[in-house]
Amino acid sequence: AIQMTQSPSSLSASVGDRVTISCRASQAIRSDLGWYQQKPGQAPKVLIYAASTLQSGVPSRFSGSGSGTDFTLTISSLQSEDFATYYCLQDYNYPRTFGQGTKVEVK
């Protein structure tokens, strides 16, 4: 199975900060990667698919980049509602695998 490794595991940031989360695949997965946001007590929601395509309704401050093995989720200006845990997910092959998550906390 493809291993997805996110970094950092957690980070502290303030409203207005630019935040970057990385995800590395154990083998090349083209652009077959999505990013998900989960808030406490809620189901996750998809932010980005195909590495860089914003899901309908997701604010434009979220962006994704990368291909092959290295991917990045960027929040250009962190808002209060963005404090959450973020996961990457590869859909290149089966079994699908998530990264371990990155928790974005208030500084």
Place this chain on the structure above:
Amino acid sequence: EVQLVESGGGLVQPGGSLRLSCVASGFSFSSDWMGWVRQAPGKGLEWVANIKYDGSEKNYADSVKGRLTISRDNAKNSVYLQMNSLRGEDTAVYYCVRDNTYSQSGAWFDAFDIWGQGTTVTVS
């Protein structure tokens, strides 16, 4: 309203069985892949299984293969997860998801774009 509603979770002893159900509404269920994702207490997300729109293809995580079985009934807009030989490590919130497929530049990509609220399974 587009939604997925899970049911069937509960407390079960190790080695026992449970059947989860998920009813879909607000979208063309019979045209979509569906799946299950779980989350153990305080842990990250784990993909469990998915099933093709007509039920002809199923895929499983290695950790559940041979014990959990996904199925669907398009007439009832429902997807199921039959869970047998349950273990403590199966304790989790189980989410039903629509595994949507997007076409872009001649390639196909997946995304779990609809999630249920989750149902809790405790094996103890």
